[in-house]
Amino acid sequence: MKLIDQHCTHxxxxxxxxxxxxxxxxxxxxxxxxxxxxxxxxxxxxxxxIAFVNAVASMAEAQNHHPDMTVGYRRCTVAYTTHSAGGALTDNDFICAARADAIYAQGPAA
Structure with missing residues (x-):
């Protein structure tokens, strides 16, 4: 199953x-x-x-897996790790990365 079709798990x-x-x-x-x-x-x-940041924040809330985001003028860095796994990478990080990419691929909302 593709990452985009999966959901984060606790x-x-x-x-x-x-x-x-x-x-x-x-x-x-x-x-x-x-x-x-x-x-x-x-x-x-x-x-x-900012429209992208808000869309990623909404997705993060729905998945209950939140990134660190650094926002600047016309740019944003998104970073994932799983704190509950001791700061290691989990499938949740990659699922949300794929979902953030899909949001970005939709193009600017504003």
């Missing part, structure tokens, strides 16, 4: 580090950095950036 176990490259291949713009996965997004305007 208590997801940490991934075996050997599986992370395969998961990253499913979200190719993301990079693994120090126990997180992160991606930078670019936008045509500040308003579009």
């Amino acid at each position: 208590g997801a176990p940490a991934l075996d580090p050997a599986t992370i490259p395969a998961r990253l291949a499913e979200v190719p713009e993301w990079q693994a950095i120090d126990g997180t996965i992160a991606r930078d997004y670019a936008f045509p305007s500040y308003r579009a950036t």
Whole structure:
């Protein structure tokens, strides 16, 4: 099943580090950095950036899995890790990464 079609689960176990490259291949713009996965997004305007941030926040609430986001003028960095798994990566991180990519692919909402 594709990541985008999955839902986050409470208590997801940490991934075996050997599986992370395969998961990253499913979200190719993301990079693994120090126990997180992160991606930078670019936008045509500040308003579009904030619309994306709000859409990701809504998705995060629905999935009960929240990213760290760094917001700037016409850009946003989204980073995921699973604190309940001791700061390790879980399937939840990759599910939400795929969902954030889908939001971005829809284009600016503002």
